[in-house]
Amino acid sequence: MTDETDTDLPVSVAAATPTVRQLIRKHYPTLTQSERKFANALVENYPNAGLATITAAAEGAGVSTPVVARMVQKLGFKGFPQFHQALLQELQAKVSGPTERRAVWAAEAPESHMLNRFAGAVTQNLAQTFSNIDTTQFDAAARLMASAPGLYIVGGRITRSLAEYAFTHFQAIREGVTHLTSSPATWPHYVLDMVEGDTLLIFDVRRYEENLLRLAEIASDRGGRVILITDQWASPVAGLAEATFHCWGEIPSAWDSNIATLSLIEALIAATQEERWPEARERFERLDKLFEMTRLFRKN
Incomplete structure (x- = not known):
């Protein structure tokens, strides 16, 4: 039996x-055990x-x-139709562009000032992100980025600035x-030097980029290990990643x-730094001396 409430998202969602x-x-x-079997099948082909x-x-x-x-009832849904509708809404959200995103917010916008609405949304995003991080996976990712022979970092159209920010800090921590x-046209030059055990840190958010997925596939085929930072809906790269952060x-x-x-990113940088602090400290000291030689920064 279905009615309008059957496809409404549960309160928790x-x-x-x-x-x-x-x-x-x-x-x-x-x-x-049987419910986990279905859950695993869903996650593998999500x-x-x-x-x-x-x-x-x-x-x-x-x-x-x-x-x-x-199983779907244990997740908080009233039945399979409601569960199915939630998946469809996620699929639609994955491919939505700026125009569609604004339409969703405009339809439900409260009458408070933009600053208050923005602050509330950001606070909720931070809470959701950090509450859903598996600490074991986080620690393993930090150890991997600290110890891998080589660490490669790449972002997409929107996330390339995040990748550059991450690179600046990780490069100061380790060699x-x-x-x-x-430019994807230059990526084969980087892959040429990848060896087994190297780590590839990928940033990919909606609308997901096919070039990043292909890069992850090639790196994995060469024995590389992939860490993915994505959004709440998950980039297709998640299927190849050892660690995925939403x-x-x-x-x-x-x-x-x-x-x-x-x-x-800053939490991962801090954790990676702690994993190899003696070496990182020595690099920081050498880097400071180089900055002094170049007189890049003004002294008070």
Whole structure:
């Protein structure tokens, strides 16, 4: 039985807009073995595995339809139709451009000043981002970026400035850090020097870039290890990444915010620095001496 309320998002989703993927992660410990089987199948082929009928979704995961029905209810949905609608809305959000994003905000904008609305959205984005970070995965990513033979960093059309910011700091912490230019035509030159065990840090947010996915595939084929920083909906690169970090960015604007993403970058920089502090300190001291020689900065 379905009615209008069947496809309304549950209160927990509407208030904080977590994705179905995040709900699975949150409730995973409470799932049975069969329910986890469906959850794993969905995450591996997200969101496509959940966009079929409940019967087809169950068959695709090798479980029964009652198992699927129970799992979606544990995630907070009233039934499969509501779960299905949430996945469709995520899919639509993934491909939306600035015009569509502004239309969504304009339709629901409160009558408060833009500064208050913006501050509220940013605060919520930060809370959502950091509350959904797996600390074990975060620590492993920091160790990987600290110890990999080489660290390569690349961003897309919008995130290239974030990649450059990350490069500036990581390059001061350790040797062997390379910033890939924003021109995909030059990427093969960088890949040429990649060796097994090198780490590729990729920034990719909606609308996701095919060139970044292809770069991740090539790097993985060469034994590279991929770390992805993406948005709450997840870049396709997530399927190749050892660690994926989701950053919330919706604000009352035609554009998404990078404030939460920048905060995550700075946390990773700090953690990586601590992983190799003796070497990092020595590099900082040498770098300061070079700055003194060049007289780049003014002394008071």
